[in-house]
Amino acid sequence: MIAVDCREFLISRRSIRKFEPKEVPLELVLKAIEIARYAPSAKNVQPWYFVIVRDREKMARLAKIHPGAKPLENASLAIVVLADSYASPVSYLVDGAIAATYLWLALHCLGLGAVWIQTLRNIEEVRNVVNAPQNLVPVAILAVGYPAEKPEPKPRKSVEEITFFEEYGRRNP
Numbered sequence: 001m002i003a004v005d006c007r008e009f010l011i012s013r014r015s016i017r018k019f020e021p022k023e024v025p026l027e028l029v030l031k032a033i034e035i036a037r038y039a040p041s042a043k044n045v046q047p048w049y050f051v052i053v054r055d056r057e058k059m060a061r062l063a064k065i066h067p068g069a070k071p072l073e074n075a076s077l078a079i080v081v082l083a084d085s086y087a088s089p090v091s092y093l094v095d096g097a098i099a100a101t102y103l104w105l106a107l108h109c110l111g112l113g114a115v116w117i118q119t120l121r122n123i124e125e126v127r128n129v130v131n132a133p134q135n136l137v138p139v140a141i142l143a144v145g146y147p148a149e150k151p152e153p154k155p156r157k158s159v160e161e162i163t164f165f166e167e168y169g170r171r172n173p
């Protein structure tokens with residue numbers, strides 16, 4: 001049986017796009033990364049790096065990569081999650097996405113709010129902002145800060161809708 005508070009913790013995470021104008025201490029961010037590094041990865045290669053961006057000029061450049069990146073304008077900081085395509089040529093995107101998810105949950109665990117900012121149409125631009133070499137692919141930017149909103153949960157598909165038995169399409173166990 002799943003402990004109730006564990007379920008509550010997981011389902012209480014939200015995308016937070018509005019932040020208090022209050023600085024997040026670096027120690028808290030490092031604590032979140034300390035947790036995120038326990039993410040699983042293929043062959044335990046851990047092909048990820050986290051770039052903490054607090055420089056407002058860099059943040060402004062990241063906020064302009066596309067309209068959905070706007071939450072970076074009022075975030076306290078950004079964390080760019082980089083995945084190493086040389087270190088893990090098959091699984092780097094999956095591993096990087098898992099690490100970004102762990103980081104998001106770790107931030108939530110520490111009372112911080114965050115939203116995942118899409119990077120995959122703007123790889124070169126994001127790479128340039130953080131001066132990353134070609135083998136490192138930015139898989140996500142997390143905009144991070146103290147939450148200034150409490151969004152309602154977004155609707156989710158039902159278990160019945162997404163679950164099959166033995167083969168795709170079979171609804172009966």
Ligand SMILES: Cc1cc2nc3c(=O)[nH]c(=O)nc-3n(C[C@H](O)[C@H](O)[C@H](O)COP(=O)(O)O)c2cc1C
Pocket residue numbers: 013014015016017068069071115116117118151154
């Ligand atoms: C791969 C990925 C890309 C996303 N890109 C953006 C984005 O660019 N801007 C944004 O505001 N939210 C973005 N989101 C957040 C989603 O919109 C959000 O997770 C989804 O609507 C469910 O809401 P919830 O996170 O509050 O549960 C992204 C999430 C994921 C996983």
